[in-house]
Each structure stands twice: as C-alpha cells, then as structure tokens.
Amino acid sequence: MIIEISDIFLDQKDSKNILEIQLDKPKKIIDILEEIGVKNLGYANFYLNDRKVNKNNIAKNQDKLTVLPIVGGG
Amino acid sequence: MSYGYSGKLLKVNLTTGEIGKESLSEETMRKYMGGKGLVYHYLKDSVDKNTDPYSEENPLYFMTGLASGIPTGGTSRMVMGTKSPITGGFGISESGGFVAPELKKAGWDGIIVEGRSEKPVYLLIKDDEVQIKDASHLWGKGNGEVNDIIKEENNDNSIKLSQIGQAGENQVQYACVINDLKHACGRNGMGAVMGSKKLKAVAIKGTVGINFKDKDKITEISKWYAKYQKDKPLSKGLYLYGTAAGVEGFDKSGILPTRNFKDGSFEKAKEISGQTMADTILTERGACFACPVRCKRVVEINKENIKVDPKFGGPEYETIGSMGSMCSIGNLDVIAKAHEMCNDLGLDTISAGVSISFAMECYERGIIDKEITDGVELNFGNEEALLKLIKDISEKKGLGKVLSQGVKKAAEIFGGGSEEFAMHVKGQELPMHEPRGKIGVGLGYSVSPTGADHMQAAHDTMITEEGPMLDSVRMLGLDKPADPMAYGKDKAEFYALMEKWWGFLNMVGMCDFIPAPRGSMPVDKFMELINAATGWDVTPEECMEVGERGITAARKVNYDLGIDESHEELPKRLYQPLENGALKGESMDRNKFIEMKQYYYKHFGWDDKGYPTEETLERLGL
Numbered sequence A: 001m002i003i004e005i006s007d008i009f010l011d012q013k014d015s016k017n018i019l020e021i022q023l024d025k026p027k028k029i030i031d032i033l034e035e036i037g038v039k040n041l042g043y044a045n046f047y048l049n050d051r052k053v054n055k056n057n058i059a060k061n062q063d064k065l066t067v068l069p070i071v072g073g074g
Numbered sequence B: 001m002s003y004g005y006s007g008k009l010l011k012v013n014l015t016t017g018e019i020g021k022e023s024l025s026e027e028t029m030r031k032y033m034g035g036k037g038l039v040y041h042y043l044k045d046s047v048d049k050n051t052d053p054y055s056e057e058n059p060l061y062f063m064t065g066l067a068s069g070i071p072t073g074g075t076s077r078m079v080m081g082t083k084s085p086i087t088g089g090f091g092i093s094e095s096g097g098f099v100a101p102e103l104k105k106a107g108w109d110g111i112i113v114e115g116r117s118e119k120p121v122y123l124l125i126k127d128d129e130v131q132i133k134d135a136s137h138l139w140g141k142g143n144g145e146v147n148d149i150i151k152e153e154n155n156d157n158s159i160k161l162s163q164i165g166q167a168g169e170n171q172v173q174y175a176c177v178i179n180d181l182k183h184a185c186g187r188n189g190m191g192a193v194m195g196s197k198k199l200k201a202v203a204i205k206g207t208v209g210i211n212f213k214d215k216d217k218i219t220e221i222s223k224w225y226a227k228y229q230k231d232k233p234l235s236k237g238l239y240l241y242g243t244a245a246g247v248e249g250f251d252k253s254g255i256l257p258t259r260n261f262k263d264g265s266f267e268k269a270k271e272i273s274g275q276t277m278a279d280t281i282l283t284e285r286g287a288c289f290a291c292p293v294r295c296k297r298v299v300e301i302n303k304e305n306i307k308v309d310p311k312f313g314g315p316e317y318e319t320i321g322s323m324g325s326m327c328s329i330g331n332l333d334v335i336a337k338a339h340e341m342c343n344d345l346g347l348d349t350i351s352a353g354v355s356i357s358f359a360m361e362c363y364e365r366g367i368i369d370k371e372i373t374d375g376v377e378l379n380f381g382n383e384e385a386l387l388k389l390i391k392d393i394s395e396k397k398g399l400g401k402v403l404s405q406g407v408k409k410a411a412e413i414f415g416g417g418s419e420e421f422a423m424h425v426k427g428q429e430l431p432m433h434e435p436r437g438k439i440g441v442g443l444g445y446s447v448s449p450t451g452a453d454h455m456q457a458a459h460d461t462m463i464t465e466e467g468p469m470l471d472s473v474r475m476l477g478l479d480k481p482a483d484p485m486a487y488g489k490d491k492a493e494f495y496a497l498m499e500k501w502w503g504f505l506n507m508v509g510m511c512d513f514i515p516a517p518r519g520s521m522p523v524d525k526f527m528e529l530i531n532a533a534t535g536w537d538v539t540p541e542e543c544m545e546v547g548e549r550g551i552t553a554a555r556k557v558n559y560d561l562g563i564d565e566s567h568e569e570l571p572k573r574l575y576q577p578l579e580n581g582a583l584k585g586e587s588m589d590r591n592k593f594i595e596m597k598q599y600y601y602k603h604f605g606w607d608d609k610g611y612p613t614e615e616t617l618e619r620l621g622l
C-alpha cells in the first residue's frame, strides 16, 4: 500500500513522506503506522483513498493512506 | 505588594486630555484574572442600549492578563474591549505579539481610553511617563509608514505599537487594530472605535519590568517547556507550516469554507497550504513574545507584478481561507498581497474576505451587476477584483462602501434573497470553520457574545476519541470525546466545558496553542506557572469558574444592551447541504440545534431564553 504522511508526524529527519509497503494481511491503520515507527499522532486525520476514516479502520494492500494534520486559527 | 500584575490601569480621557490611573485590587484581579473579565468589569457600567459605539461615551480598553509577560511562550495575549459597532453588544478582540508584555513591563495592567479627541493623536507610554501627542502628520497614512515615523521621531526602534490604518480612520465597521504590523485584534470593530476617537496609535516602551513571586520556578518551567514542546506534532506543525498547516486536511475532510460556504472543498487547496507557503514565499518563522513554538509566518515577494513586504509578516489560516478558498483564489502570492494590504490599511481579513466572497456570489447570481461593481467582472476567482475591493472597502468607495458595513447590511441593501447566504451571526462574519462538519462550532458561532467567533472554545474535531488528548483535560471535567457531527447534551457539555477553559485562557492572557488540550503544556504545569508568577494557589476548578464568570458576564452585558437569544440565529445557508467535498449533502438540523442550545443554557444555569438566573449571577459574584 501507499502511505503519504505529513512530516510533522515523522520523528526522524530522514523519514520519507511517501512510502510503499507490503501488508501481509489487512490491518488497522493505527497498527500499520506503529509498525513503520509513527507513534506521535495527535492532531492527525486519516484518509483511505481520499475518504476520511478513523485510526481503527482496516486498510488493505491496494489502499492509499494519507495522514494530515488538522489545525487552524490566526 | 502584588505579583504577576501591577494593580494599576492607565486611564486616558481624550476629550479633556486628562491622564490618570485606576487601581486594580487583588480581589478584582483574582475574580477576573484579566482580559475580557476586566473588560466586563469596566464596560458594564459605562455603556447602555443608547450608547453610540462611535460616540465619546463608548470607552476602549486594552487589557492584559496574569500570564501576559511571563517569559514562557504563549504569554503574549492582549484583549481589547468596547461596545462593538458590529454587534452593538459586548465587544472584545484578542491578539498575540508583544504589546501586552510591553505594557506590563511599563507597569500597567491595561489602558482605559475614554472620550474623543478633536484632532488626531497618539499615546506615548514610557513607563509612567505618558503623553498624548499630535498625530495630524500621521492621519491618512498606512500602518507601515506610521510605524516607521513613530519609532524614528521617538528615536527608539524597540517601541511596541498598536495602530489603526485608513480603514479605522474611516470607521469601516470591521476595521481592526494592528499590533507591530504583524498581529491583529481583528474582530468586533476595535479599529473603527479607535478611529472614532481619533486615536491613531498607542506606542509603548516598558523598562520597569514585571514583579514575579518565584522567578526561579518561572525560569525552570520556561526552560522545560522550550524543550518539551519541540517534538509534539502540534508545535512541530505550527513551526513548520504555521496555522495554515491544516489547509489540506480541512479540504480533504470537506470542511474548508469555499466560495462563500457553498462548498467544503477547494480544488486549489494544496496551492494555498502552509506547506506550499513554506516551499515558496516563506522567508522566516516568527514568534510572539518569548514563544518557542514560532507559528508566525514572514513572507516576501519581489516579482515584477507583485511585491509583498516582509515587515507585515504573512497570512495565517483565517486569511488564507477568507481571501483564498472563499473567493476561489488559489494563488498564494495574491493572498499574501491581500494580507499585506489588510495589515497596512487595518482591516479584519476575515470580515473583509467574507464580504468580498458574498459580493462575488451576488454578482454570479445576478443580484448585483457591473453598474454596482464599477464595471468589474466580480466572479469568484477574480484576483484583481479582490485587491481592488480591499482598497475600496478601506476608503468606503463605490461597492466598497456597501461592503464596508459587512454582509448583514450589504444583504439588506442588495436584496434579491441574498440574506440567505449572508454569512454572519450578530452582524459578524463567520471565520473559516465549517459548522456542517463541526456542529459544536455552529453552537459556538450562535451563542458567542461577540458574534461568529472561532476563538471561544476548543473545536469538536480536537478530541474525537479516547486517548492522550482527552486525558490531558480530564481534570477540567471532560470525560468523553466529541463526535464532530453529533448534537445533543454531550455535545453541549463538551462545548461548554471547553468554552470555560478557553474563556479562562482569554482572561489570563494565554495563547490557546500552548496549554492542553490543543497545546502540549499540561494543565497542572500551567497552574504551576500562574502560581509561580502570582504567589497564589490557583486550581483548575478555580480557573474553570473564572472562565464561566467571563462567559456569563459577557452574556449579561449583551442582554442589558438588547442583544439576546433572538440574535443567535445561524445563517440560513448552514441548514442547506454542502455542494461538494467529503461532506457533500451535509446540512445542519435546526430542531436538533435548538434543542442542543437549551442543554447549553441549562449547563450554565441560564433560563430557557438564555438569560443567567439570579442564582447563577449570585454564585458567580456578578
């Protein structure tokens, strides 16, 4: 699956914003992100194939997951 | 001796030229803690239903809070207050920056401006040396130029300045007050009232300093916080991409106000995002007083057809929404220019953008034509028209004259059913948050004493599930997350609790990006900070009561001024479906909304018309 993630959720400076991984079976979004080392997810919104979902939704290999922050103001 | 505040307010009467001082007792400060609480304390007996907001009887306040000036971050807030020319009621507007800490360093907790000067003046405050100075040579000039002149003629580049531009001089209803060119007390028409007093600027230099009870503790917390916040996603997001970090997220979620709230998604969202800004026109990440988060933007453009001066900072989310997606403009250069113009002219970007967006819709629907637009094709997306109208609004010229009165009045003038999509509450234009995807924000727009306002309470998209964010505010009494699309008692309570907390933050002078739940500073750490500054023993319970007092006090003033439940109507468009985006087809349910509002009233101990009961007023000492 393809994961596109805002760099504000990435701890390592050299982490990639877009990555492709292979899932051995469908998994919860939160588990997938934890497996790739993304834990600090305050203010994250999750989108599967551009549809807003929550972190417990199941993702499959052919899905595209996008993780974006939600913040506004000023 | 008082700690964390000086116990005195500067009092200036512009009619008589008298300069004096007003004492602030510990009892009053503990009861209100500053900000809108102090505005209430002084405004309640100063105006009535008949007071014309532009008359000399209407006072204008610049208030700080207990936290303003503690060198930790977020501690920069100033609250201005008056009888609002927009709503006719309790008016406040808050801003970060440097003015509030500087005023406190000069030995003042706030300024009360009364009366009206015959000729243009500015106020020069150097500690307790205060002068009313002639500003005839500054009148008619923009904020950028005036900023330079005042600093130069006083030989001091470090002076902090609150100013009005030509929009305030001309009493454009939503003229704002600009602080140090980059920060705005944007809402409720503070600049228009300042203009009516012929007060061009307040210039401040403070050298006395603030007396804190436990300086070592403050240093310890400040050092700890500077490190602690660094890797937290919100701080990181704000630092990297500013308040516009969420543009793409809002868009994908269907809650990016677009084309006058017809749509919830904008096809050019990426082009106007904080990320694109960082990759293109951003030159620096700025900050308010002592803040390590540094969410402020500084942009510069030096192209042949467009130039933007970095001294005005850069656009924030609200400006990007109101001048960008709302007007269907996907060009960040143009939005940055619009921001620069508004800061120089002293215009609230939210109200200006929403008013222009409204006019664009009126034009596309044939309600207004080229005769009214002065030959301009005022379709959505017309970049030149946006910039022209900003100027015309500030000069009250042509169509700009109509729009300078806001969308409520403009809809009355244009007719043709345009009132259906005039996006305001109590006359104040909606900020860039979509109630059809955040029902609690809709409740907030409706019940806010200042008209539609996004700064009253944490939004319901903030705590949508069990986890650390909910845990961070359990001690404030919140024990359930909020479903953004839900109505009912739980939603009313979520909103009310978060409103009390944010109400307290406004009063104490703290930016809501710093403490939980939005920021990373735990509630108890924040209490420690306040107590180190004051030597008091403030608890979260006390803070929630202070917040509640501020909310109820503002409501009481409004009802006394004739602004009551009948003024809480949401724009009709919100009861109609969104036309595109992830929430296409979603609309608000009016019956459920009214029922939720009753739960909200009950939570606060108000009657079914929203008026605080005698018992409630007594409990809160009002």
Ligand code: SF4
Pocket: B073, B074, B075, B076, B096, B097, B238, B286, B287, B288, B289, B291, B292, B293, B294, B295, B296, B511, B512, B513, B514
């Ligand atoms: S977080 Fe941003 S708005 Fe708040 S005080 Fe810091 S720099 Fe100012």
